[in-house]
Amino acid sequence: MADSKGAAPASVSWRKFAFLNLTPAQYFVRLIPAIVYGLYTYSTRGPFQPPSCTSFGLSCPMTTNHISGVLERPEYYGQVLGYYTDLIAQSEDLGGSLAVFVDGMAVIDVYTGFKDLARTQVYDNTTLQQVYSSGKAVEGIIIARLVDQGRLDYEAKIVEYWPEFGQNGKEEVRLRDLMVHEAGVPALDDEDKLDALSWASMGDEEKFSERLARQPHVFGGKPTRAYHAITRGWFLNEIVKRTDPKGRTIGQIAQQDLMTDYEDLELYYSKLPKESDWEDRLSPMHDYPLLRLLGRLVLPQVIQNSRIFGNPRTLPLHRIVKRSFDSKSLTARTLTPKFAPWPRLLRTPEAHVYEGTSFSLKSNAHSLARLMSMMANKGGSTRPGEPNLLSTETYTQATTLHGTSLDEVTGEIVPLSVGGWAKTRSFYGEGPLKGVEVQGWSGAEGSLILWIEELGIGFSYVTNAFGASETLLGDYRGKTLLDRVVYARKSELGLLPKKKAPEEQAEAGAGAEEK
Template sequence: MQQPVQQTIDELVESGEELGIQVAVYRNGELVVDAVAGIADPATGRQVTSDTPFFSASTGKGVAATVVHVLAERGALGYDTPIVELWPEFGAHGKEKATVRHALTHSLGVPAVPADLTVRDLADWDAMCALIADSEPWWEPGTGTGYHAVTWGYVIGELVRRATGRPISQVLRQEVAEPLGIADELYFGVPEPELGRLARLVDAPGTAEMLAAMPADLPLFKATPPALTPSAAYGNNPTVLTSDIPSGGTMSARAVARMYAALLTEVDGIRLVPDARLREITALATAETDRMVGFPTPRALGYNLGRPGTDPQQTPTVFGMPGMGGSAAWADPATGISFALTKNRFFPGPSTAVDRIGALIAETATR
């Protein structure tokens, strides 16, 4: 797979469609693609390398979900545990029956944050959790699903903190990243001394026009203020990068592909969950119409189902998360493949790079 993937991303960079890009693929626990091309930082000309971390927006949600599953396997929490057993304050305004499963499947009914919220507010963990706990739900928990773009990470992160006594960034490092040897490539809060290693995001041409063309009355936009919607400026903001905001994450493609590979099988002796739990966490949990975006979104426990760029019904065994801007990571138990793509030319629409290279990988894997 390495040669055609490298050729494809070289073409994407040479054409100007992409600036800097990474692709990594594991198959049956072995790294089979580790391809990079282009510029990590246009101001300095620094090249992308395999260990360059990229802010990858909601691709990080799949990482946060994985932390929950590792803890569930150890008995620290259960999917049907009422959230109030760990976090009593969350039960305000009729949310007392909400469960960890509801949180993972975006079914809590608390997708919105105040319109005047700022990035600085996001960095105040306790204040954000208090705000979300005291939110009045848009629907009764468990009776519908709708993408919790910002709030999801705080709920998941606070559940992890209440169950372990540690922030989710620390649990990620100690329980997932360090055992897999990727602690310096997979982050929620990036240590400040590491910021100079990160790729710099650049808005792609047409980004502003595409955002302006989206329906202004879309519930997702009403729930998420423009200042908190991922963009190049947002993803380059040191406050965002160094804070524990697990609705998004910073990672190399190689690191997050390795994490997904360790869900599927052993990677250098490390397996994150056994087969029985893998089947449980990747089974269809909801396929209802998402109340925030208006179309059906098949979900498992913390992951979307279906390969990006395909009809989910045609690729039902694929689980993972894309990120606004063009990144994605997924795994497929049917083929033993895990895939990740990170890039720094930020575009809020469908990622042609993810679709094109993901299809190439899937086609190669079935030969």
């Protein structure tokens, strides 16, 4: 009895710890249900939530979304706002602003969501956001205004304004070439390992200017399309400082001219008005989860778009994502330079001390859509008492199609105007946008800054949720929003194809049967 009683507890104890003797394969088999559940919740929940929520459904924020601002003509534009709030509710977006001006008047001008993943800090009308390359749209407007004033000429060689630029194959480069990313300087070389390019080294403006001037033409002087993602603003500023009567930069002109001529604009390329604004007003940017990005690199698109394990609305990742992994490629040198190999390094305070107008603009959707609405009006003012943004002559010249060619950095063909904006009639899908000419630019995080002249639309979508790189011009969020805006505008103007009444459809069907 004693032996049997003594053996029983030992047997129970052994069963309790039997998992310690499992093989790795047996461990994996037992973990499959948990892995499948984790993958399912991770892939179907929006990416912009706390990791514990996306993976296990734990600690998910329970706050109610808010939205404030202006919505006019809701019978047309209400569905746009509905989709926008859905993006926030499904955590495909986190916080931001959306503004749509039609014929100079705001029909949508709203702020929604939160600044943080825990959803405790409201994103409101005082919030500013870095918009990365969307700032190039405003950069192009300021250059066009200098052309309008006779201080610059798109066809002039850059050496006419900046003689030191004319070396190492750049002697014949025109201002137009720089605007359309064909100046041959998409990236900067590290000339000396002891003096590697850094934000600190850019603080010596004279030395940095000399370094820019020395940069060799990547293509031996031949105009070749290669996206100047970061560098275009630096080179443009050297030209602008030499031609503006006050020696101002693009950012200073934006603040002193645009923000003075047009009320309620906020355009900051360098420092913010107050040092505290960096924390109080500027929303942090939340990066797309790396694990999810890696999954999208290896999983077939059909799985990514499935309703069970993905999102039907997402687009394939852009080819630049894979190209960026080759550190020696021109794509990697351009988009992930040594001084800023990750996008988050372009949004540190140090990165904004020296003005980088191709990536550093901090603004909001209202300000940007206001400017786009004037561009949709061919540069004309949209409010009584305000001056024109551009003359009709300069607007026509700047928006003339420069041409289409394959970009050596992005591997994509995007039609560009002389002023450096995208200008295309094949922007997104087969829906309402098909055949509609869209002009403007976008940011790496997903922001879109565009105008549509034929419909009188100025559009801006600004976000603090850094989306996956799906196309060179935005991702599915901004593109779908614009598609819905165009649908609303066409509906408002009676430009949508009319659906046949049921009796007409029946008659048409009967006629077909008789034939």
